[in-house]
Amino acid sequence: MDELVRADTVAQLVAREGQAAVTDAARRVLRRVRDGITTGHLNPEDLDHELSGLAATLEKEVKRSQTYSLRPVINATGVILHTNLGRAPLTLAALDHIHNIAAGYSNLEFDIDAGERGRRDLHVDRLFESLLNSDTEETTGKDSGHPPVSTIVVNNNAAAVLLALNTLAERGEVIVSRGELVEIGGSFRIPEIMAKSNAILREVGTTNRTTLGDYESAISENTKLLLRVHRSNFEITGFTTQPQVAELTSLARKRKIPLMEDLGSGSLLNLSSIGVHGEPTVLDSLHAGVHVVTYSGDKLLGGPQAGIISGDRDLIARMRGNSLFRALRAGKLTYGALEATLLEYIKHDYDSIPILRMMRLSKQDIAKRAKIVASRIQAPKINVELIDGDSILGGGAAPSATLPTCLLALASAVFTSEEITSRLRKSDPPIIARVEENRVLLDLRTVFPAQDDQVVDAINKISN
Ligand SMILES: *Cc1c(COP(=O)(O)O)cnc(C)c1O
Numbered sequence: 001m002d003e004l005v006r007a008d009t010v011a012q013l014v015a016r017e018g019q020a021a022v023t024d025a026a027r028r029v030l031r032r033v034r035d036g037i038t039t040g041h042l043n044p045e046d047l048d049h050e051l052s053g054l055a056a057t058l059e060k061e062v063k064r065s066q067t068y069s070l071r072p073v074i075n076a077t078g079v080i081l082h083t084n085l086g087r088a089p090l091t092l093a094a095l096d097h098i099h100n101i102a103a104g105y106s107n108l109e110f111d112i113d114a115g116e117r118g119r120r121d122l123h124v125d126r127l128f129e130s131l132l133n134s135d136t137e138e139t140t141g142k143d144s145g146h147p148p149v150s151t152i153v154v155n156n157n158a159a160a161v162l163l164a165l166n167t168l169a170e171r172g173e174v175i176v177s178r179g180e181l182v183e184i185g186g187s188f189r190i191p192e193i194m195a196k197s198n199a200i201l202r203e204v205g206t207t208n209r210t211t212l213g214d215y216e217s218a219i220s221e222n223t224k225l226l227l228r229v230h231r232s233n234f235e236i237t238g239f240t241t242q243p244q245v246a247e248l249t250s251l252a253r254k255r256k257i258p259l260m261e262d263l264g265s266g267s268l269l270n271l272s273s274i275g276v277h278g279e280p281t282v283l284d285s286l287h288a289g290v291h292v293v294t295y296s297g298d299k300l301l302g303g304p305q306a307g308i309i310s311g312d313r314d315l316i317a318r319m320r321g322n323s324l325f326r327a328l329r330a331g332k333l334t335y336g337a338l339e340a341t342l343l344e345y346i347k348h349d350y351d352s353i354p355i356l357r358m359m360r361l362s363k364q365d366i367a368k369r370a371k372i373v374a375s376r377i378q379a380p381k382i383n384v385e386l387i388d389g390d391s392i393l394g395g396g397a398a399p400s401a402t403l404p405t406c407l408l409a410l411a412s413a414v415f416t417s418e419e420i421t422s423r424l425r426k427s428d429p430p431i432i433a434r435v436e437e438n439r440v441l442l443d444l445r446t447v448f449p450a451q452d453d454q455v456v457d458a459i460n461k462i463s464n
Contacts, residue, residue: 229262265279265296
């Protein structure tokens with residue numbers, strides 16, 4: 001080991017990267033060689049080869065250990081809220097604010113005026129208050145006809161549902177329609193989260209049909225909560241029925257049992273003007289009289305990963321007092337990013353929120369860019385075509401909602417679609433595309449315009 005690190009060939013590496021980094025890397029490389037010998041994977045000839053190339057291996061190892069595993073990628077899938085690709089990109093204001101807040105100390109839990117301890121949730125509660133309590137005609141078209149709401153933030157929406165159920169229904173029954181016992185993915189299943197929250201699931205109705213009467217006849221002295229879950233990743237069509245939110249809220253009011261809705265996406269804006277229908281806004285639900293709404297910060301809101309609970313002040317206060325709230329709490333990076341995102345809503349500056357900007361791009365806007373990209377592609381073995389297609393909202397929002405787009409379709413007589421996507425993934429930054437009917441499809445809706453050049457370069461390099 002000492003010899004290796006002192007060898008002339010390694011000296012340059014040590015001078016550049018420091019003794020400690022090289023020693024650590026050498027330890028790992030030697031361990032691999034040793035393991036190779038003891039397990040019999042390395043025979044004597046290989047060993048000679050291995051040792052002669054040790055300096056180069058060492059250099060690679062140092063480099064590998066010092067590069068990030070979490071990397072930016074170019075999302076050319078056209079799925080705007082892609083859970084595997086980190087969901088919503090943040091606004092520039094959010095990045096600035098995080099930088100300012102996190103580079104030093106902040107008043108995260110400090111009341112500057114009073115000079116004493118403060119509450120972290122106040123930073124965003126005031127913004128939610130003005131977004132959800134005032135007459136925001138632009139967002140709803142109607143004024144807020146619901147009692148004042150307050151809002152708390154936890155790590156993600158799964159945590160929000162857990163906290164809300166545990167606070168409102170521990171050891172009691174929660175009535176849910178059988179058509180809403182959903183799995184969102186990543187092991188978030190309503191029956192399981194219910195069990196973890198120590199509430200008892202009381203299923204009513206059938207998969208396709210649940211009536212108000214089903215809820216009503218299931219109510220007993222053990223009932224603590226009525227729960228509605230937004231079908232965010234599937235649809236039930238055909239012979240179906242489901243009570244309106246307003247019918248459920250009047251039942252809840254009559255029987256003095258709170259109604260909670262897990263909205264999932266929780267848009268703050270009505271998206272029907274851009275052609276996305278059937279996605280209720282947070283205000284729609286509160287306005288209809290839902291007592292507690294849970295939603296994600298990084299879905300249609302376009303902010304950081306967070307679980308947001310808005311609702312009746314006294315119910316939210318109980319959640320704030322639950323020790324689970326402390327266990328599930330969000331950090332200052334989240335509060336900073338969320339505060340900055342919400343301020344864009346307050347200023348009506350929707351185009352500065354990347355996912356809203358992407359959603360509002362017209363097919364013509366995208367086609368214009370796609371034509372320019374296509375005209376600059378010079379890859380002899382690749383055929384490029386512009387075709388009509390659909391972008392997908394994704395991230396558990398309006399399951400069937402798509403937006404018309406113009407796609408770059410790549411095909412080749414030499415490379416398979418898998419070879420093309422694999423080469424695109426190997427470019428820097430990696431480009432993620434989708435494959436349909438043996439063609440590789442790239443949707444510029446989710447590609448930032450500043451990345452168009454990188455897309456051109458990467459495609460041009462495929463044939464090399
Ligand atoms: C996405 C979603 C969740 C989970 O939210 P996370 O922020 O991913 O934890 C829960 N419920 C519904 C209805 C959802 O769409």
